[in-house]
Amino acid sequence: xxxxxxxxxxxxxxxxxxxxxxxxxxxxxxxxxxxxxxxxxxxxxxxxxxxxxxxxxxxxxxxxxxxxxxxxxxxxxxxxxxxxxxxxxxxxxxxxxxxxxxxxxxxxxxxxxxxxxxxxxxxxxxxxxxxxxxxxxxxxxxxxxxxxxxxxxxxxxxxxxxxxxxxxxxxxxxxxxxxxxxxxxxxxxxxxxxxxxxxxxxxxxxxxxxxxxxxxxxxxxxxxxxxxxxxxxxxxxxxxxxxxxxxxxxxxxx
Ligand code: HEC
Ligand code: HEC
Numbered sequence: 001x002x003x004x005x006x007x008x009x010x011x012x013x014x015x016x017x018x019x020x021x022x023x024x025x026x027x028x029x030x031x032x033x034x035x036x037x038x039x040x041x042x043x044x045x046x047x048x049x050x051x052x053x054x055x056x057x058x059x060x061x062x063x064x065x066x067x068x069x070x071x072x073x074x075x076x077x078x079x080x081x082x083x084x085x086x087x088x089x090x091x092x093x094x095x096x097x098x099x100x101x102x103x104x105x106x107x108x109x110x111x112x113x114x115x116x117x118x119x120x121x122x123x124x125x126x127x128x129x130x131x132x133x134x135x136x137x138x139x140x141x142x143x144x145x146x147x148x149x150x151x152x153x154x155x156x157x158x159x160x161x162x163x164x165x166x167x168x169x170x171x172x173x174x175x176x177x178x179x180x181x182x183x184x185x186x187x188x189x190x191x192x193x194x195x196x197x198x199x200x201x202x203x204x205x206x207x208x209x210x211x212x213x214x215x216x217x218x219x220x221x222x223x224x225x226x227x228x229x230x231x232x233x234x235x236x237x238x239x240x241x242x243x244x245x246x247x248x249x250x251x252x253x254x
Contacts (some may be wrong), residue, residue, distance in 0.1 A: 006178075016094035025037055025211075026208070026209070026210050026211055027094065027182055027210070030247050031097070031101065032097040032100065032101065032128075032129055032132065033093060033094055033098075034089075035128075035129035036096075036097065036129040036130075036133045036136070037090060037093055037131055037133075038088075038131040039129055039133040040089055040093060040136060040137060041223070043133070043137055045082060051217040053245055054134050054137060055137075057122070057124075057125045057130075057131070057134040057138075058135050058137055058138025058139075059120055059134040059138060059252050060121070060122035060124070060125050060152070061121070061122050061125055061134060061135040061138075062135050062138050062139065063121060063122070063253075064112055064117065064121045064122075065084070065112075065135065065139075066253065068081045068108070068109065068112075069081050069082070069083075069084050071249070071250045071252075071253035072085065072142065072145065072243070072248065072249065072250045073085035073086075073142040073250075074145040074148075075145075075190060075193065076190070077149035077190055077192070078149070078190075078192055078197060078205075079146070079149065079190045079192025079193035079194075079195070080193075081193075082189060082190065082193045083144065083145055083148060083188065083189055083190060084142070085139060085142035085143060085144045086140065086142065086143070086144040086185060086188070086237060086241050087138040087139065087140060087177075087184065087185050088140060088177055088178070088179035088182075088184075088185060089133075089137055089139070089140040089179070090111065090136075090141055090179050090180070090182050091135040091179075091182055091183070091184045091185070092135075092140060093132055093133065093136045093207075094182050094208075095184075096108045096113060096132055096135075097132065098208040099113055100113050100114065100115075101197035103207055103208045104206060104207060104208040105205075105207065106208075106251065108193065111208065114127070115127030115128055115131075116254070117176045117179075118131050119131075120244065137154075142250070143236050143241065143242060143243035143244075143248065144188050144239050144241050144242050144243065145188065145242075145243065145246065146242045146243055146245065146246055147246035148188050148189060148190050148191075148233065149190040149191045149192055149193075149233065150230065150233040151191045151195075151226060151230025151233055151234075152193050152211045152230060152232050153230060153234070154230075155223075155227040155230065156227075156230065156231050156234070159227035159228045159229075159230050159231030159232075161233065162220075162224055162227060162228040162231075163228050163231050166216050166217065166228070167216075167228070167232075170183050170210075170212075170213065171183055171185075171186050171232075173225075174187055174235050175187030175188075175232050175235040176237075185237075186232050186235075187232065187236065187237050188233075188235070188236060188237040188242075189232070189233065190233070191229060191230060191233035192234055194228045194229045194233055195225065195226065198217070198229050199227075200224055201213060201214060201217070202217050202218070202220055202225065203216070208249075
């Protein structure tokens with residue numbers, strides 16, 4: 001009797017732990033993500049002079065990032081570096097906190113994203129949650145690349161169907177994402193970056209991935225993946241969010 005009870009308890013606990021590891025882990029926040037989000041939420045109510053200071057602090061921190069993501073925040077068509085411009089600030093905060101907290105592997109960026117590195121580059125801003133909030137605010141307002149990398153374009157109808165059935169409920173009908181829910185904007189992103197992330201999420205390599213998305217795309221073949229991601233790469237952001245031309249240069253870094 002005792003033994004059975006123990007067995008049941010153990011089995012129950014084990015399944016609970018498995019459940020927790022697979023589900024509650026995503027975006028449970030805490031630490032830096034929460035602190036930076038709280039600070040970010042206060043920005044809206046600041047005076048114009050304070051907003052100007054936050055903007056300048058964002059530029060000072062972004063100087064570090066621009067070495068890879070480029071001064072325009074547009075990344076590279078070959079997908080090595082993602083476009084960051086126009087990404088919701090909450091998404092930038094979460095991804096940066098995840099990368100610094102080693103919940104998402106990014107060995108290229110990791111050493112540069114550490115507090116001491118950012119503090120070195122921008123001593124007056126520091127390298128903590130405020131720096132994350134300020135740089136996220138700055139990046140989210142950068143105009144996006146009107147000429148991002150796209151796929152081969154040979155199966156867009158299939159891609160559109162897959163998108164409608166599997167992605168709209170989270171990433172939105174145009175891939176715009178959700179600031180409130182930390183869902184990334186995927187419209188206008190470079191095809192090759194999208195493809196790599198999608199594959200890593202499907203195959204369990206991106207450890208901070210949303211478990212609901214992992215479930216949703218579990219059965220995707222490599223062809224399905226290419227088709228849907230090709231379709232996404234061709235979803236254009238609203239004109240107001242795009243730079244006037246692909247030759248636009250960020251005047252903050254003249
Ligand atoms: C040495 C190059 C390098 C530097 C410097 C760098 N990054 Fe990155 N960053 C990358 C790479 C590479 C990736 C994509 C990694 C991958 O494919 O998973 C990335 C990804 C990201 C992402 C995730 C984007 C997404 O769509 O999920 C964010 C956010 C980000 N970087 C922000 C920053 C910020 C902010 C800074 C400056 C504080 C910075 N990065 C500095 C190389 C860099
Ligand atoms: C249940 C909600 C959900 C569904 C359904 C979903 N996603 Fe996601 N997706 C997310 C979240 C949340 C993230 C960010 C995960 C994280 O925190 O790192 C993400 C990340 C991504 C990324 C990486 C973006 C980046 O900037 O690094 C791509 C690409 C992507 N999703 C494409 C898709 C496509 C295409 C579909 C449909 C086939 C889809 N997703 C379905 C929620 C979802």
